Amino acid sequence: MTQTWQITTVGDAARARVAAARLAAAHGVSPLDRTRLVTALGAQLRQCLVKGGSWQLTLRTTAPTAGERGGQLTAAVRQQEANGSADKPGWQTSVGLPDDGGGAIPAQLPGGRAVLADALLSADEDTSLVLDKLAEQEELVAFHREELHQTNQGVLALHAELDAAGRVQRELFTAEREARTEAESARHRLTFLADASADLTASLNHEEILHRLPALLVPAYAQSADVWLFTEESTGHKQDPHPAAAVAAARTGRPQYAADHPGGLPGVDDHPPSALHPTQALLCIPLPARTAPLGVVTLTSPQERWKSDDVIMLVELARRAGIAIDHAQRFEHSRDIAETLQRALLTDLPTTPGLSLAARYLPATHGLNIGGDWYDAFRQPDGGLVAVMGDVTGHGLHAAVMMSQLRTALRAYAVAGGTPGRLLTQLHSFLHHLQPDLYATAVIARFHPDETTVTWAAAGHPPPVLRGPDGRVRVLDAKPGAMLGIPLHQDIRDHTEHMPPGSTLALYTDGLVERRAQGIDPGIRRLADTLAAQRTSDLEHRLERAADRILDPMLYDSQRDDDVCLLLCHIGGSSVTVPAVDGAREASA
Structure with a gap:
C-alpha cells in the first residue's frame, strides 16, 4: 500500500508527519522505532521547508517476503520538478513492521488547529515513552555498570591475588631449588667426608696418611695443600718456612684465615695476607690429637672462595686426619717395640x-x-x-x-x-x-x-x-x-x-x-x-x-x-x- 502527500507549507509537513506516525502506529510499530521514524522524517521535512519548493512524501508498506517474519514501512521524500514529476532520488528511510501489524489511514487529513496541534505535540507521547524507556535503560545500564565495576574490582583483586600467589609460588620454587642445591651440596660434602675419613683411617702408616690428605683436598677444596707435622721438625726433617697464620693455628689450636679481605668464616680467625703468599687466600687448620695439635694443614683458596659449610667440613676432616695420624704414630711406636721384643726373642x-x-x-x-x-x-x-x-x-x-x-x-x-x-x-x-x-x-x-x-x-x-x-x-x-x-x-x-x-x-x-x-x-x-x-x-x-x-x-x-x-x-x-x-x-x- 502506498500513500503520497504534497509538502509545500509547514502545515503540509505537519500533516504528513502525523500521517506517518499514525500509519506506523496502525501497523503496530513500537514507540521507539516509531519515534526514530518520525524524528528522522521531521528533520528531513524541516530541511525541505528551508530549501523551499514543492516536495512529495511517499509512505509505502510492503508485505513480508519469503523467509521474513514482518513487512516494512518506507518513508521517501523527493523534490517535485516544475512539470510535477518526482523522479530525482531523494531521502528515504524504513522501519520494520511486526507480524500482526496492519491497517491504514485516509489519504487526506482534515485541516485545522487540532491536526496541527496533534502534529506538533503527538510525538511527545512517544518521546516520553522513549525517555521513560531510556531512563529504565539508563538505570539498568547504571546497575550493570556498577555490577561490572564490582566485577572488575573482583577481577582486579583476583588478579592481584593470583599475582601474589604467583610471586609466592616463584619464591617457593626458588627456595625449593636453593634447598635442593644446598641439600645436594650437603650430601656431597657428607659423602666426601665419609669417603675421605675411610681412606685416611684405612692405613696405620702416618706417612701414607700425610700423602693421602693433600690428594683428597686438591683440586676440589684447594689449589694446594701443605701439611706441617710437628714431629718431623723434632726428628730433624727440614721444613720450609711457615705462614704466620699457620704458626697462629699451631699456637692457638684454632683455624686461621689469611687474605686481603675478611673471610667471615665460622670459628675461623682472620689474618692479613701472608708474606709468603701475598696474592693467595690461605686457610690454616690445626690437626688436633688427644692433648695438643700434631700439626697444621695449610690450604690455598680454590677458584671460588670457601663457603662456610665447606670450612666446617674441612675442619672436621682435619680433626679426623689428626686422630688418624695420632693412632698411626702410636701404632707404629707399639709395633716398633713389639718387633724389637720379637727380634730379641x-x-x-x-x-x-x-x-x-x-x-x-x-x-x-x-x-x-x-x-x-x-x-x-x-x-x-x-x-x-x-x-x-x-x-x-x-x-x-x-x-x-x-x-x-x-x-x-x-x-x-x-x-x-x-x-x-x-x-x-x-x-x-x-x-x-x-x-x-x-x-x-x-x-x-x-x-x-x-x-x-x-x-x-x-x-x-x-x-x-x-x-x-x-x-x-x-x-x-x-x-x-x-x-x-x-x-x-x-x-x-x-x-x-x-x-x-x-x-x-x-x-x-x-x-x-x-x-x-x-x-x-x-x-x-x-x-x-x-x-x-x-x-x-x-x-x-x-x-x-x-x-x-x-x-x-x-x-x-x-x-x-x-x-x-x-x-x-x-x-x-x-x-x-x-x-x-x-x-x-x-x-x-
Whole structure:
C-alpha cells in the first residue's frame, strides 16, 4: 500500500508527519522505532521547508517476503520538478513492521488547529515513552555498570591475588631449588667426608696418611695443600718456612684465615695476607690429637672462595686426619717395640757340624706383628741338639711374654738332660701351674752327632714332615700328646725315626698349613709335596734358599691372620760336611 502527500507549507509537513506516525502506529510499530521514524522524517521535512519548493512524501508498506517474519514501512521524500514529476532520488528511510501489524489511514487529513496541534505535540507521547524507556535503560545500564565495576574490582583483586600467589609460588620454587642445591651440596660434602675419613683411617702408616690428605683436598677444596707435622721438625726433617697464620693455628689450636679481605668464616680467625703468599687466600687448620695439635694443614683458596659449610667440613676432616695420624704414630711406636721384643726373642741358630738349620718367622699382618709362635735350637750337655717349634694360644704381647717364659723354662729343663717327651711333660706341668687359662702346642726333635736317628715328641702340635735322602716324604703322624697346660695329667711319649745323611726334617706351626675353608690336613699334604719338590743340592748346600722356596707356594693363598714359623733341619751327606748357617733370619712379608 502506498500513500503520497504534497509538502509545500509547514502545515503540509505537519500533516504528513502525523500521517506517518499514525500509519506506523496502525501497523503496530513500537514507540521507539516509531519515534526514530518520525524524528528522522521531521528533520528531513524541516530541511525541505528551508530549501523551499514543492516536495512529495511517499509512505509505502510492503508485505513480508519469503523467509521474513514482518513487512516494512518506507518513508521517501523527493523534490517535485516544475512539470510535477518526482523522479530525482531523494531521502528515504524504513522501519520494520511486526507480524500482526496492519491497517491504514485516509489519504487526506482534515485541516485545522487540532491536526496541527496533534502534529506538533503527538510525538511527545512517544518521546516520553522513549525517555521513560531510556531512563529504565539508563538505570539498568547504571546497575550493570556498577555490577561490572564490582566485577572488575573482583577481577582486579583476583588478579592481584593470583599475582601474589604467583610471586609466592616463584619464591617457593626458588627456595625449593636453593634447598635442593644446598641439600645436594650437603650430601656431597657428607659423602666426601665419609669417603675421605675411610681412606685416611684405612692405613696405620702416618706417612701414607700425610700423602693421602693433600690428594683428597686438591683440586676440589684447594689449589694446594701443605701439611706441617710437628714431629718431623723434632726428628730433624727440614721444613720450609711457615705462614704466620699457620704458626697462629699451631699456637692457638684454632683455624686461621689469611687474605686481603675478611673471610667471615665460622670459628675461623682472620689474618692479613701472608708474606709468603701475598696474592693467595690461605686457610690454616690445626690437626688436633688427644692433648695438643700434631700439626697444621695449610690450604690455598680454590677458584671460588670457601663457603662456610665447606670450612666446617674441612675442619672436621682435619680433626679426623689428626686422630688418624695420632693412632698411626702410636701404632707404629707399639709395633716398633713389639718387633724389637720379637727380634730379641728369636734365637740365633747354633752351629753344629753335620747339621744345617734354617728358620723362618712371619708375623701375622694384623695387630702388633708379635705373637706366640716361636722356634728354638740349643745344645744339651751330652752334645745333643734340641730343635723346638711351639705355639702359644692367642696373639699379642701377652702371648709373646708367655712364649718367652716357656722358652726359658724349656732351656732350663733341657740343661738337666731328658728326652723330648720328658721335656714336654715338664713344660706341661709348668704351664698348667703358671697360667691355668693359657695353652700351648709344641714339638721337640733331638739330634745327636753319634746317631742316625731323631727322637721327637709332640703335644697338640702339627706333625713333623720328614724327607729322606731319596726324596720320599713322610708325615710323622704318631699319636701326639695333648695340648700343654690343659687340666689333665699326662706323660708325653717319645718317638724315634731313622734319619740318615741327606734327610731333612721340617717343623712348623699351623699358620703355615691351616686355612679356614679347608682345615689343616690339605695344608700338611701340600707342605709334604712342596718339600719333596725341592732340589737335593739346595737342601744340602743352600738350605736358606730352600726355606724361601717352601714358604712362597705355601703362603700364596694365605690371609696371614696367624703367625707362621718354619724350621728345617738337614743332616749333611756322608761325604760332605756342611757348615752351619749363620743363624735364623726373619723372612720378609
